[in-house]
Amino acid sequence: MQGLVPDPALLYGHLLGTVLFCLVFLYLRRESGTVYFGYWSLAWAAEALALLSALRFFASGATVWLSPWAGFEFAFALTLVAAARSQANPQGVRIVGSALTLLLGFPLFLLLVFLTGTGSTFAGYHALHTLVMCGFFLFTYFDAPGIEAPGAKMFRIALILLAVTSWCQASIFFYVHVTGRSPGWASLYVPYHPLVDFALQATLAFAAITMWIGQLNQRVRKVTEELMRLQKRTSRSQDIDSLTGLLNQASLSRRLESQAGFVGAVTVCDLDSFKAVNDRHGHMVGDELLSNIGHLIRSSIRKEDEAFRWGGDEFVIIFYDGNLPMVQARMHQLQERLLKFQVRGLGLLPITMSWGAAEAAGRSLREVLDQADRQMYAMKRANRGV
Numbered sequence: 342m343q344g345l346v347p348d349p350a351l352l353y354g355h356l357l358g359t360v361l362f363c364l365v366f367l368y369l370r371r372e373s374g375t376v377y378f379g380y381w382s383l384a385w386a387a388e389a390l391a392l393l394s395a396l397r398f399f400a401s402g403a404t405v406w407l408s409p410w411a412g413f414e415f416a417f418a419l420t421l422v423a424a425a426r427s428q429a430n431p432q433g434v435r436i437v438g439s440a441l442t443l444l445l446g447f448p449l450f451l452l453l454v455f456l457t458g459t460g461s462t463f464a465g466y467h468a469l470h471t472l473v474m475c476g477f478f479l480f481t482y483f484d485a486p487g488i489e490a491p492g493a494k495m496f497r498i499a500l501i502l503l504a505v506t507s508w509c510q511a512s513i514f515f516y517v518h519v520t521g522r523s524p525g526w527a528s529l530y531v532p533y534h535p536l537v538d539f540a541l542q543a544t545l546a547f548a549a550i551t552m553w554i555g556q557l558n559q560r561v562r563k564v565t566e567e568l569m570r571l572q573k574r575t576s577r578s579q580d581i582d583s584l585t586g587l588l589n590q591a592s593l594s595r596r597l598e599s600q601a602g603f604v605g606a607v608t609v610c611d612l613d614s615f616k617a618v619n620d621r622h623g624h625m626v627g628d629e630l631l632s633n634i635g636h637l638i639r640s641s642i643r644k645e646d647e648a649f650r651w652g653g654d655e656f657v658i659i660f661y662d663g664n665l666p667m668v669q670a671r672m673h674q675l676q677e678r679l680l681k682f683q684v685r686g687l688g689l690l691p692i693t694m695s696w697g698a699a700e701a702a703g704r705s706l707r708e709v710l711d712q713a714d715r716q717m718y719a720m721k722r723a724n725r726g727v
Contacts (some may be wrong), residue, residue, distance in 0.1 A: 346399055351535040356392040358539055359385050364547050380424035387416035398463075407463065412468045414629070418477035424549065424721075425481050425496075469516035475507035484682025499544040506537055555574075560649055582650040584628060585635025589599060593649040593657060603706035606663040608672060609717040611655040612694040613724060618690075627686060634680070634692070641675045657710065668698045695721035 363385035370378035391413035398406035504515040511526045523531075580592040612634070619627040631654065638648045642658060649657040660668050679692040697716025699709045 346532065347395075348402060348532045349396070349399065351533060352392060352396055352399075354387060355535040355539040356396070358543065358595055359389045359392060362543070363389060366546070370625050374513060375553065376551060377424060377427045377549075380420050382545065383584055384417050384420035385546075387413045387420060391417060404463070404466075404487065407470075410468070411535070414470065415477075418481070418683040421545070422477070422481050422484060425484060439490055446470070461563050464514045465518035468511050468518055471507045471514065474512035475504045475511060477558060478504035478507060486631060491555035492548040496545060496548035496552060499541050499548060503541050503545075506534065506541065510534060521699045582635070585631055585650045587635045587656065588647060588649045590649065590652055593651060596647070596659070599708065603701045603704070604666060605659060605661040606668045606698055607666055607706070607709045607713045608660070608696055608698045609651070609710065609713040610656040610658070610694050612720060613693040613695060613721070615654040622684075623688065626687070629684060630682075630690075630692070633684075637678060637682075639677065639679070641671060643691045657713075660708070660716075663700075665698055668700075672698065674695050693724070 362383055366378045366382035366385060369375070370382055391410055394406045394410035394413060398404075398410060478500050482497055482504070509530070512522065513531060517527075555700065556719045581589050582589040615627065615630075616632060618694065631650075634656075635648075635650065638656060638658065642648055642660070645661050646663070647659045647661075649659075651657045660671075676694065676696075682690055682692045684690045695717050696717070697713045697720060698710035701709050
């Protein structure tokens with residue numbers, strides 16, 4: 342045993358650090374409500390109990406402490422499996438059940454110790470125990486390949502290094518069990534392996550926190566993107582006039598403020614004798630009329646153009662990169678369709694409208710709109726004089 346007993350001070354330091362990590366993850370579990378941190382807290386609790394059992398063994402020499410030592414180490418490794426699975430698949434089920442199922446392998450380990458006779462010495466028992474731990478670390482490494490987050494690479498490296506150190510310990514103690522003596526170089530490593538194990542376990546812990554933060558940031562980004570899309574949809578719906586489906590007056594006001602140098606043409610339209618329709622047939626018919634005209638205007642313009650309900654029965658159409666001949670042709674087509682307009686229950690109800698158009702010619706959108714508005718009123722006065 343000489344040269345193969347870990348430094349007690351390092352074991353106590355390992356125990357203190359383990360308890361600290363257990364409390365930190367327990368606090369994170371309580372504050373965040375994340376089951377993932379609960380697994381890590383349980384893992385560190387199991388490791389702390391394993392270290393207490395190891396300290397009792399080295400202090401008393403009683404082999405009765407070997408089984409709880411190995412058992413709690415098994416629990417530590419299996420809780421790592423559960424934590425890794427919950428990290429790779431947060432929505433997964435049966436994570437705890439699968440880990441508990443693996444824990445049933447501990448009696449098989451004890452049976453293997455009995456059948457191979459390795460339990461007759463501390464070296465043989467510890468060799469088989471560390472070899473099994475090596476297998477668990479490798480299993481955890483290959484069991485969670487789906488983890489894609491900052492810190493995942495560090496997590497996998499720490500698992501591989503823990504597997505390597507466990508393999509080294511298994512090799513040393515098997516050699517001692519078979520030959521009855523230890524290799525000279527083993528005394529340079531074994532007394533200090535608690536420090537190495539704690540450093541690698543701490544690396545696992547910090548990697549776990551980093552992965553959780555990374556995945557949390559990814560979820561926050563997804564929620565933010567969804568909120569931005571929802572905000573855009575809400576903003577667009579706020580710009581729409583509910584009756585006609587055209588853009589509303591507030592939207593037109595923003596266009597007037599944002600486009601100093603406008604290229605295209607503008608039309609201002611106003612229905613003739615709309616008040617008489619309301620008075621004769623009622624406001625419900627008037628609303629249906631405005632709704633159908635909004636649909637008619639939308640279907641009469643290009644995708645790149647915009648139509649607005651300016652107020653009441655007055656509409657504005659912006660033809661981007663359009664010119665007066667094109668605008669006049671479109672408006673005449675729209676007027677022809679309105680003359681064939683029909684309303685449910687009333688049949689044919691020809692609609693006429695007055696309109697005015699103006700081309701940008703280097704002016705602002707507001708100036709073009711003002712000229713088109715004046716031309717529309719001029720046409721309306723002329724129509725009334727006929």
